[in-house]
Amino acid sequence: MTRRRSLSLAVLALPIVSAVLIAGLFCDMLAVDASGPTGLRVLNLSGVWVRGSVALGDLSRDGVDDIVIGGSDGKVHAYRGTGAKLWEYDTGNASIEGKAAIGDINGDGWNEVVVGVGSTYTPDAPGGVWAFTHDGTPLWSYTSGDFNDDGVPDGVYSSPALADVDGNDNGKLEIIYGGYDAHIRVLNDEGTLLWEKFVRDSVWSSPAIGGIDHDGKLEIAIGVDSHWEPPPVNTEDGGILYVLNGEDGSVLFRKQIDEVIMFSAVAL
Numbered sequence: 604m605t606r607r608r609s610l611s612l613a614v615l616a617l618p619i620v621s622a623v624l625i626a627g628l629f630c631d632m633l634a635v636d637a638s639g640p641t642g643l644r645v646l647n648l649s650g651v652w653v654r655g656s657v658a659l660g661d662l663s664r665d666g667v668d669d670i671v672i673g674g675s676d677g678k679v680h681a682y683r684g685t686g687a688k689l690w691e692y693d694t695g696n697a698s699i700e701g702k703a704a705i706g707d708i709n710g711d712g713w714n715e716v717v718v719g720v721g722s723t724y725t726p727d728a729p730g731g732v733w734a735f736t737h738d739g740t741p742l743w744s745y746t747s748g749d750f751n752d753d754g755v756p757d758g759v760y761s762s763p764a765l766a767d768v769d770g771n772d773n774g775k776l777e778i779i780y781g782g783y784d785a786h787i788r789v790l791n792d793e794g795t796l797l798w799e800k801f802v803r804d805s806v807w808s809s810p811a812i813g814g815i816d817h818d819g820k821l822e823i824a825i826g827v828d829s830h831w832e833p834p835p836v837n838t839e840d841g842g843i844l845y846v847l848n849g850e851d852g853s854v855l856f857r858k859q860i861d862e863v864i865m866f867s868a869v870a871l
């Protein structure tokens with residue numbers, strides 16, 4: 604029997620905007636720490652445990668970062684830096700293990716929240732990606748595929764990245780992520796699939812976006828799992844670093860690594 608535990612979010616009231624938020628695996632406490640604290644607040648969350656990192660971003664347009672965190676019960680929680688609750692939304696029974704992405708994806712002047720849902724700890728719950736307005740209203744959700752053929756859409760551990768990788772929609776941001784369903788995907792701000800790349804094994808790593816070849820366009824770098832397959836696939840047990848064209852997902856290059864790439868995000 605699973606023992607449910609109450610989660611708490613500890614927030615130090617800070618005289619400055621910047622803060623460092625620290626979350627531990629299966630922890631009961633999230634701590635916000637910075638120099639010059641003036642007090643401590645504890646915010647009770649209705650989850651079981653938190654594995655994902657805390658995200659900071661201005662959801663209120665007051666010039667101060669707000670706090671977004673996901674729980675193992677599938678709920679997304681948003682708080683002001685003062686500890687006041689902004690909103691909460693229940694995506695279902697699928698655990699949220701990745702870090703939310705915060706940014707103005709549709710150019711309306713407000714930051715949106717994008718989060719991946721689904722976990723190996725909740726294999727019977729459907730996975731995918733959700734997007735919310737600044738006030739927690741769902742914009743859309745995109746359901747994953749079913750790579751393991753168990754009848755349930757696979758989860759998304761990867762933390763989504765936001766960037767204008769297509770460069771053709773007046774600066775609107777695309778959502779880039781990988782899933783347990785062995786796909787790397789790019790969605791537009793309305794949740795419509797722009798392209799997907801089947802990589803033949805699960806994706807746990809989070810993507811990095813940047814210009815790495817001086818062509819003025821953005822590339823996507825991400826790690827994936829791999830297993831041995833003979834020619835023409837030519838992969839070994841371990842992991843693969845993929846670098847993809849951000850516009851269409853074509854492979855610029857890939858590098859085989861002899862270890863699985865799981866929780867490590869690529870850095871550029």
